[in-house]
Amino acid sequence: MAEFELIDAIARRVRRRRDVAVGIGDDAALLNPPxxxxxAITQDTLNESVHFRSGDDPEAIGCKAAAVNLSDLAAMAAEPAWCTLSLALPDADRPWLDAFLDGFTGLLAEHDVALVGGDTTRGPCSISVTLLGLVPEGQGLRRDAGKVGDDLWVTGSLGDAAAGLAGMGSGDQANYLRGRLLRPQPRIAAGLALRRHARACIDVSDGLLADLGHVLRASGVGAELWLSALPASPALQACTEREQRWQLQCAGGDDYELLFSAAPVDRVAIERLVQASGTPVARIGRLVDTPGCLISDPDGQRWQPSDLGYQHFQTT
Amino acid sequence: MAEFELIDAIARRVRRRRDVAVGIGDDAALLNPPxxxxxAITQDTLNESVHFRSGDDPEAIGCKAAAVNLSDLAAMAAEPAWCTLSLALPDADRPWLDAFLDGFTGLLAEHDVALVGGDTTRGPCSISVTLLGLVPEGQGLRRDAGKVGDDLWVTGSLGDAAAGLAGMGSGDQANYLRGRLLRPQPRIAAGLALRRHARACIDVSDGLLADLGHVLRASGVGAELWLSALPASPALQACTEREQRWQLQCAGGDDYELLFSAAPVDRVAIERLVQASGTPVARIGRLVDTPGCLISDPDGQRWQPSDLGYQHFQTT
Structure with a gap:
């Protein structure tokens, strides 16, 4: 397979959008923003042996490469529009490529994203995606907009992906948890529903506490977090004791749920809007004056996790 | 060095632009297009062992990672504005990173580009850059706009980078050729000068004939090319015989010059405008009805190169 054949295989699967003036096949794409x-622009890369293993299902790798970027746009309340893909492959393995593209372009198509460019190179398998989205001026959700007194909310459920990575559960439960790890569903609809209601927002990729920490530092506030309110899937509940579950929910990565703050006056609107978008939401705490994060167990006792989430290049 | 420290090292070097509403540090950047x-959007990736070697000067690698993307925007006549960087490193080597960033952000700053996001991951060294630029509606230069009768032009000189890669020349000449390979100067000013004058345009990255072939196929035309008119640097002239020089000029990659077509009526305007932008230009042929590319030597005899430029995943 020559490079141009590879590009053709990609170009054939591309969704068309009327705002793409020049797509794949020129030095750069030309786009018409409204x-x-x-x-909104984000770029996330998945590398073999770090983010996935060489034997992993290529369709799931493609799906995840799209999902992690879509999730970033969801957290900004941006509507996905266009993306570029830089694909490094050690060799041109057509079945692998086809399955990868099925996963990648399949999830992008669900969100009406047009692939408009990128490149293909030889190298250790690496997938770098840049995703662009649109947000009405001033309606983007930032990390630094949290205010003391805000409710703290999270979509969906927490800890499933970490449990899936640890190989927990069996049968249908194990499949569910593993599916949450391999095929995360970016919360685009929820993000759009939150425009004009949420204040701070972030996607939970490094783990709840790590990502909450980003919001707290950026917003200059602290938080109270209630373990009893953290949403857990039935599969996670079935295969964990509560201490272990809290650990997974607080420090497990790869959930790709939205963590956001909102004024208490918006409580009813948020439950209505986000649930109308097909996404469960749970109120899990609130923003306070005191710096740091105070985690309470169901008896009102302070709780601390033993591990705080994932960092690349961590030295400790 | 922790991941956040790495991001800080990058963020500290970032050029500010007033049209960046949210830069590095949120889930996505928010930009205000005019x-x-x-x-215009392009994404190009450089991988260790493919595009550079592990012992290469990191400052030159950074410079090249910026240059190859800037060159794509030059070929669209777009003004560079914002970029994202995805950097995979096997370990967090601070001196390497600092030198890389010097080269990368240094060249971006010359073209007023703000780095607004991206990510840092662990993995074999790989640098994926997405660059965005702006072009007044309808003034972008495409590959498919060439017309029969157009003059064919090229900026600067051809073959230097390929000669540098082959280690040709000695002393100052070798340094010059090697510098053209390692620190290509993207032809942004020339690209902007060509708006409303050039028709088809492409940057010469795979080699003159390979890239001319893209223009010919996209435009549905053929070309005549005059070897006597191909621009050669004094360094290349000094260290090559003419057959060898033609080979390098026609099939050598990595020149990052602009190859463009324009109506003969624009001949004077082009020489004036492009030279006013500080870039030499040469008229090297013309577009014709007959498909393919007819290359003539100084005696009017047909000439063919023995190699046709670089492709990833080439099977032949």
């Missing part, structure tokens, strides 16, 4: 919108 | 402009 007036009155801001551009 | 009304009446199209967005």
């Amino acid at each position: 007036p009155g919108y801001q551009l | 009304p009446g402009y199209q967005l």
Whole structure:
């Protein structure tokens, strides 16, 4: 398979959008952003042996490469629009490529994203995706907009992906947990529903406490977190004791849920809007004056996890 | 060095632009594109052992990672604006990183580009850059706009990078050729000068004939090319015989010059405008009805190169 054949295989699967003036096949793509919108842009890369293993299902790798970027746009309340893909492969393995593209372009198509460019190179398997989205001016959700007194919310359930990574459960439960790890569902609809209601927002990729920490530092506030309110899937509940479950929910990564703050006056609107978007939400705490994060167990006792989430290049 | 420290090292070097509403440090950046402009977007990746070697000067690697992307925007006549960087490193080597960032952000700053996001991961060294630029609606230069009768032009000189890669020349000449390979100067000013004058345009990255072939196929035309008119640097002239020089000029990659077509009526305007931008230009042929590319030597005899430029995943 020559490079141009590889590009053709990609180009054939591309969704069309009317705002793409020039797509794949020129030095750069030319796009027509609508007036009155801001551009949201994110780039996330998955590397073999770090983010996935060489034997993993290529369709799931493709799906995840799209999902982690879509999740970043969801957290900004941006509507996905266009993306580029840089694909490094050690050799041109057509069945692998086809399955990868099925997963990648399949999830992008669900969110009406057009693949408009990128490149293909030889190298250790690496997938770098840049995703662009649109958000009406001033309606993007940032990490630094949390205020003392805000409710703290999270979509979906927490800890499933970490449990899936640890190989927990058996049968259908194990499949569910593993599926949450391999095929995360980016919370685009929930993010859009939160425009004009949420204040701070972030996606939970490094783990609840790690990502909450980003919001707290950026917003200059602290938080109270209630373990009894953390949402857990039936599968996670079935295969964990509560201490272990809390650990997974607080420090497990790869959930790709949205963590956000909102004024208490918006409580009813948020439950209505986000649930209308098909996404469960749970109120899990609140933002306070005192710096740091105070975690309470169901008896009102302070609790601390033994591990605080994932960092690349961590030295400790 | 922790991941956040690495991101800080990058963020500290970032050029500010007033159209960046949210830069590095959130789930995505938020940008304000000006009304009446199209967005140009390109993504190019450099991998260790493919595009550079592990012992290469990291400052030059950074410079090249910026240059190859800037060159794509030059070929669209787009003004560079924002970029994202995804950097995979096997370990967190601070001196390497600092030198890389010097080269990368240094060249971006010359072209007023703000680095607004990306990610850092662990993995074999790989640098994936997405660059966005702006072009007034309808003024982008495409590959498919060449017309029969157009003059064919190229900026600067051809073959230097390939000669540098082959280690040709000695002393100052070798340094010059090697510098053209390691620190290509993207032809941004020339690209902007060509708006409303050039028709088809492409950057010469795979080799003159390979890239001319893209223009010919996209435009549905053929070309005549005059070897006597191909621009050669004094260094290349000094260290090559003419057959060898033609080979390097026609099939050598990594020149990052602009190859473009324009109506003969624009001949004077082009020489004036492009030279006013500080870039030499040469008229090297013309577009014709007959498909393919007819290359003539100084005696009017047909000439063919023995090699046709670089492709990843080439099977032949």
